[in-house]
Structures are given as C-alpha cells and as structure tokens.
Amino acid sequence: SEIFTREKLNVIGVNTQSKQGKAHMSFTVEITGLPQLQKSLLLIHEVDGVVAARRA
Numbered sequence: 001s002e003i004f005t006r007e008k009l010n011v012i013g014v015n016t017q018s019k020q021g022k023a024h025m026s027f028t029v030e031i032t033g034l035p036q037l038q039k040s041l042l043l044i045h046e047v048d049g050v051v052a053a054r055r056a
Contacts, residue, residue, distance in 0.1 A: 003043045007036065
C-alpha cells in the first residue's frame with residue numbers, strides 16, 4: 001500500500017485469494033498514463049515476496 005500511496009495510485013478494486021500459504025492479489029487502479037504504470041510495476045516488482053506484477 002505504500003507504493004500505491006507514494007505513487008498516487010487510486011485503488012478502485014481488490015481481489016485476494018489464499019491457498020497453501022500463498023496469496024494471489026489483484027488490484028484495479030486508476031493511472032495517469034503509461035509512464036506511471038511502468039514506474040509502479042517496477043516498484044512493485046522490488047517488494048520482498050512479490051513473485052510477479054503485470055498489467056492485465
């Protein structure tokens with residue numbers, strides 16, 4: 001959530017599923033454009049424990 005706040009991403013939806021100690025989380029966010037999307041995905045990839053982050 002720190003990245004969402006710092007990058008001023010407006011989260012409009014969250015879906016979380018947990019199985020065998022692993023969580024799959026999907027976030028729907030409003031962005032201002034491609035540069036903000038690219039930067040945010042790079043920052044999310046750097047979070048400890050994140051296996052993947054991508055645009056759906």
